[in-house]
Amino acid sequence: MIDSVLVNLTVRESRELLKNKKISSTELTKAFLARIKAVDEKVKAFVTLTPEVALEQAKTVDKFIQEGQELGTFSGIPGVIKDVFVTSGVRTTASSRILENFEPPYSATAVEKLLDQRMVLLGKANCDEFAMGASTENSAFFKTRNPWNLDYVPGGSSGGSAAAVAASEALFSIASDTGGSVRQPASFCGVVGLKPTYGRVSRYGLIAMASSLDTVGPITKNVFDSALVLQLIAGFDPNDSTTVSKEVPDYVSTLTKPIKNLKVGLPKEYFVKGIDPKVEKVVSSAIDKLAQLGAKIIEVSLPHTQYAVPTYYIIVPSEVSSNMARYDGIRFGQKRDKFGDEVKRRIMLGTYALSSGYYEAYYLKAAKVRTLIKKDFEEVFKKVDVLATPTTPTTAFKLGEKIEDPLTMYLSDVFTSPANLAGVPAISVPCGFVDHLPVGLQIIGPHFEEERILNLAYQYEQATDWSKVKPDIK
Amino acid sequence: MILSKAEVEHVAKLAQLKLKDEEVERYLKQLSEIIDYNMSLLGQVKTDDVDPTAQVTGLETVVREDEPRPSLSQEEVLKNASQKENGYFITKAVLGE
Numbered sequence: 001m002i003d004s005v006l007v008n009l010t011v012r013e014s015r016e017l018l019k020n021k022k023i024s025s026t027e028l029t030k031a032f033l034a035r036i037k038a039v040d041e042k043v044k045a046f047v048t049l050t051p052e053v054a055l056e057q058a059k060t061v062d063k064f065i066q067e068g069q070e071l072g073t074f075s076g077i078p079g080v081i082k083d084v085f086v087t088s089g090v091r092t093t094a095s096s097r098i099l100e101n102f103e104p105p106y107s108a109t110a111v112e113k114l115l116d117q118r119m120v121l122l123g124k125a126n127c128d129e130f131a132m133g134a135s136t137e138n139s140a141f142f143k144t145r146n147p148w149n150l151d152y153v154p155g156g157s158s159g160g161s162a163a164a165v166a167a168s169e170a171l172f173s174i175a176s177d178t179g180g181s182v183r184q185p186a187s188f189c190g191v192v193g194l195k196p197t198y199g200r201v202s203r204y205g206l207i208a209m210a211s212s213l214d215t216v217g218p219i220t221k222n223v224f225d226s227a228l229v230l231q232l233i234a235g236f237d238p239n240d241s242t243t244v245s246k247e248v249p250d251y252v253s254t255l256t257k258p259i260k261n262l263k264v265g266l267p268k269e270y271f272v273k274g275i276d277p278k279v280e281k282v283v284s285s286a287i288d289k290l291a292q293l294g295a296k297i298i299e300v301s302l303p304h305t306q307y308a309v310p311t312y313y314i315i316v317p318s319e320v321s322s323n324m325a326r327y328d329g330i331r332f333g334q335k336r337d338k339f340g341d342e343v344k345r346r347i348m349l350g351t352y353a354l355s356s357g358y359y360e361a362y363y364l365k366a367a368k369v370r371t372l373i374k375k376d377f378e379e380v381f382k383k384v385d386v387l388a389t390p391t392t393p394t395t396a397f398k399l400g401e402k403i404e405d406p407l408t409m410y411l412s413d414v415f416t417s418p419a420n421l422a423g424v425p426a427i428s429v430p431c432g433f434v435d436h437l438p439v440g441l442q443i444i445g446p447h448f449e450e451e452r453i454l455n456l457a458y459q460y461e462q463a464t465d466w467s468k469v470k471p472d473i474k
Numbered sequence: 475m476i477l478s479k480a481e482v483e484h485v486a487k488l489a490q491l492k493l494k495d496e497e498v499e500r501y502l503k504q505l506s507e508i509i510d511y512n513m514s515l516l517g518q519v520k521t522d523d524v525d526p527t528a529q530v531t532g533l534e535t536v537v538r539e540d541e542p543r544p545s546l547s548q549e550e551v552l553k554n555a556s557q558k559e560n561g562y563f564i565t566k567a568v569l570g571e
């Protein structure tokens with residue numbers, strides 16, 4: 001098969017072809033390495049490339065296929081891991097100078113599960129330093145670009161992951177979402193991003209940012225692949241005491257369930273001023289499509305929505321200041337003067353918000369408002385099954401446009417951070433374009449109802465063609 | 475300005491960050507702006523009878539059996555240390571004379 005066909009396959013399709021010996025993993029891996037060589041100079045999605053590791057893994061899988069051994073879902077499938085997950089023996093930087101030469105002695109649980117199946121690790125994806133940012137411009141190394149228009153940001157913090165998948169440089173990525181870091185770049189790059197329920201997927205080996213909000217989720221070309229990844233990485237992990245022992249349902253077989261009479265809530269606070277009217281129009285037609293598919297559309301209210309960003313930007317820096325205290329330059333990593341601007345800003349903000357005399361006024365106040373935001377979701381899910389919103393109020397912005405103004409950058413999280421504060425699952429699925437830049441539809445569900453949001457996202461995707469449109473990288 | 479220059483310098487000291495003068499000036503302005511924006515909004519919300527939330531799925535005090543498990547080797551643990559000697563990390567003295 002020719003390379004341009006191979007790199008445009010999905011996980012599901014590649015898996016079938018591997019199983020039926022129509023292609024080899026080596027052939028597939030080589031196609032991706034060639035694609036990376038051809039376009040990554042422009043896109044700049046990878047911080048570290050691991051071609052030798054990749055080809056070695058591919059070779060082993062091909063041997064297994066020849067021997068007729070049972071394959072795992074991700075055996076021989078080339079993917080990229082956001083560089084905030086530790087990978088044993090493979091440099092892990094969190095896109096920070098502090099960890100520039102850090103070679104972890106173990107792998108994150110989510111990565112380990114994939115490596116156990118012998119996924120093909122192509123490399124590590126660029127992101128905002130320690131996942132702090134919404135444009136990937138805070139990477140200490142270089143800026144990643146949006147494959148749809150190289151003058152625009154890919155979003156963040158998982159910009160490298162989303163750009164790599166959108167540019168057909170990898171079949172999938174594992175990324176992290178603390179306030180929208182999977183969904184917002186997925187939306188900006190026209191791919192699918194899933195943030196599972198807090199505690200559904202182990203964070204062991206995810207370099208911590210804000211521990212009460214951090215989640216691990218896939219970025220994929222379509223919803224089916226998203227379900228495949230979640231199926232593998234979800235579940236209890238003794239190494240992460242925030243994971244729950246709840247049974248992991250079958251996310252794949254439930255994708256095709258009819259959605260007739262599913263109650264879809266439209267929170268009126270997500271369709272207000274501040275949202276680009278062209279984005280609103282695209283999202284509205286996506287919602288019309290859901291109605292055509294049989295869903296019941298109901299207007300609802302999440303009255304504390306406008307307080308999500310201010311709550312988030314008190315709680316996150318507070319947790320950041322605590323998590324970043326481990327970087328002492330003694331056990332691993334370099335000295336604290338290597339922190340970048342945004343990391344220092346958040347450490348300063350958090351240290352201040354938690355300091356004596358201010359803790360109650362700032363941190364505790366935000367933690368109380370968080371309760372009200374969480375209650376908004378509990379109330380609304382008594383009335384509807386899921387919520388549908390735009391993932392972001394605008395499409396991707398230009399490189400450099402917001403980087404000088406942290407507050408404006410923080411407002412990029414307005415529609416994504418509420419799900420993290422409440423701990424509920426949410427998915428972003430491509431739903432159209434504004435001026436040749438992708439728009440994402442966000443579907444939010446109650447705690448541990450990933451099945452339901454994947455089901456609706458899948459049915460929507462099947463009824464449209466947005467996930468199949470590819471960028472032409474110039 | 476919500477913060478004073480002295481406060482910014484004090485916070486930097488608590489956080490073990492050495493800031494340049496221009497950084498102190500910049501963070502003074504930005505931190506004040508961000509705190510002001512956040513708190514002017516959060517101040518509108520009545521929270522008198524509201525409990526704070528730090529854990530969203532209801533798990534409480536998770537413990538495991540206190541049993542020995544395999545761990546990383548000393549060599550692996552020390553692999554990334556900047557300075558080491560005889561299987562130890564080298565740090566600055568933390569106690570006074």
